[in-house]
Amino acid sequence: MMEWYCEYHRFHFQNLVFTFRGSRLIPSSTPLSLDFPARSVIDIYEINTYKYIKQQETLARSKKLAELDKYAKDAELLQAMQDKQEARARSQGQGQGQDQDGVGNNTKQGGHDEPVEVEDDEAEVEYLHIKLRGKDTTDEKIRVKKTTTVFAILSHYKRIKKISADTPVKLEFDDEAIDPSMAVGETEIEDDDMLDVRVG
Structure with missing residues (x-):
């Protein structure tokens, strides 16, 4: 055929x-x-x-x-x-100053002058203190473990800034976007570093 x-x-x-x-x-x-x-x-x-x-x-x-x-x-x-x-x-x-993701909700005296703690569930761990700076130039101080993911940090930032969950948000360090699935310890972030938050 x-x-x-x-x-x-x-x-x-x-x-x-x-x-x-x-x-x-x-x-x-x-x-x-x-x-x-x-x-x-x-x-x-x-x-x-x-x-x-x-x-x-x-x-x-x-x-x-x-x-x-x-x-x-x-x-x-x-x-x-x-x-x-x-x-x-x-x-x-419940009721120990933590939100639904286990992130401290900044209710200590001094407001934003006190660093917020992210994923603090172990006694002997190494922490990094970092600052998140958004478009309004307001700094949010948080304390994270090296195993904390960027995704968890962004979720915390959305809650404290009352940003919709479906709004795109990314974290930048030295003008480079960080993969949300990465842990802090997998990046070049060091103690006292400042990170930029880009919304939208």
């Missing part, structure tokens, strides 16, 4: 690709082996066009898988934070 088509239209068989329902046909294929219905449509492509289409399909599939992988990692990160919150709430109870 394929050879007949090429001879009838004077095409070189090697330059064409025949497909049925998205699958490439081979010369030995028969209607019976492919379970052709009474009426079938066979798509015919010039070989370079077929290769290009397949490349685009592969790129689209890879992009989709990368997006799904990112969403899965974000979901795992959020679930881990929720699990830590629940465990902390059970062990420490």
